[in-house]
Amino acid sequence: MVPASLQKSTIVRFIRRRSLGIFGAALPGVAARAAEGLWFRLPPVVPAPLTHSVPTVRELLGAPFEVDLRGRVVRGWSWGSGPVVYLVHGWGGDLEQMVPLVAPLLERGLQVVAFDGLSHGRSDAGAHGPRSSDAVELGRSLDAVAARFGPARAVVAHSMGALAALLAVLDGW
Structure with a gap:
């Protein structure tokens, strides 16, 4: 059995950093590949316990959609009609979190569009493989979805999703 002290994230990070330094x-080639794998890997999926009742995607009577992004499929849901608001999840998240x-957005007469970025949720694996991604790829996922649904009235994003949305808006992928 592994001692509890070796399971703590700070100790694990220290060991990984020290190992990468030695390698x-x-x-250097082995260390670079290992570092790249660690950098782009999404965190493990651990569903958080719900403290209140949250409607499911299907209960909100939305329409599922798929868009192509360089031969990979980005999947999402759209609800309502009117000016478009995009919901962008964070690193390791998915549209269910949004x-x-x-x-509340539907009550304001807006069309709401949420999606799973590549390598997240129900979308295909991205360029870095399954459960591996980066902010650029998440931003390109948003851009592919926006190409289908049109300009945004607003973008609501969480954490890394905010960086991805900023990249998509600034670079206009």
């Missing part, structure tokens, strides 16, 4: 000096925002 970097002796085997569902509590759908009903």
Whole structure:
């Protein structure tokens, strides 16, 4: 059995950093590949316990959609009609995390569009493989969805999704 102290994230991070430093000096190519794998890997999916009733995607009577992004499929849901508001999840998240925002936006006469970025949720794996991604890829996922649904009245984003949305808006992918 592994001692509890070796399971703590700060100790694990220290060991990984030290190992990469040693490998970097002796085997730089191996260290670079290991670092890349760690950098782009999404965190494990651990559903948070719900403290209140949240409607599901299907209960909100939305329409599922798929868009192509360089031969990979980005999947999402759209609800309502009117000016478009995009919901962008964060690093390692999915559109389900944004569902509590759908009903209030619909009540304001907006069309709400949420999606799973590549390698997230129900979308295809991205360029870095399954469960691996980056902010640029999430931003490009948003851009592919926006190409289908049109200009945004607003973008509501969480954490890394905010960076991805900023990149998509500034670079106009």
